[in-house]
Amino acid sequence: MRHGIHPDSRPVVFRDRASGHAFLTRSTLDSTRTIEWEDGRTYPLVDVETSSASHPFYTGTSRVVDTAGRVERFERRYGRTADAR
Template sequence: MKPGIHPVTRPVVFRDRAAGFTLLTRSTLDATQTVEWEDGNTYPVVDVEISSASHPFHTGTARVLDTAGRVERFERRYGPTGGVRR
């Protein structure tokens, strides 16, 4: 790799306050706040709004839309072929 052009990576804690979930990983993000991790070391912390612990898709709380009603309304308005004449 070419030296001097790659960003510096460092250990960073990502924290989802809504779910109480924290993750220690490497990142190029700079953070002004710090937090003490389980190993006793202090790491920069980045607060995120949504993580895998709070996202509706991963938690199973996603809502399913009623697509059958939309299809029926479309067919009533435009006919069963969708307005395409053959």
């Protein structure tokens, strides 16, 4: 890597606002807010709206979309092509 052209990577705490879950990772983001972590050190804090702790796909609360009904409605509206029969 060339020196002086890359942003500094540092430990940062990301906190999910929906679930309150926080995790420590490395990032180039900077924040004026700080938090004292479990190891007793102070790190910059970045609040995020959604993380794997609150996203429906990862928590198993996602809904199944009725795609068959959509396909049938599309076929009724626009008909099927001769190649698809």
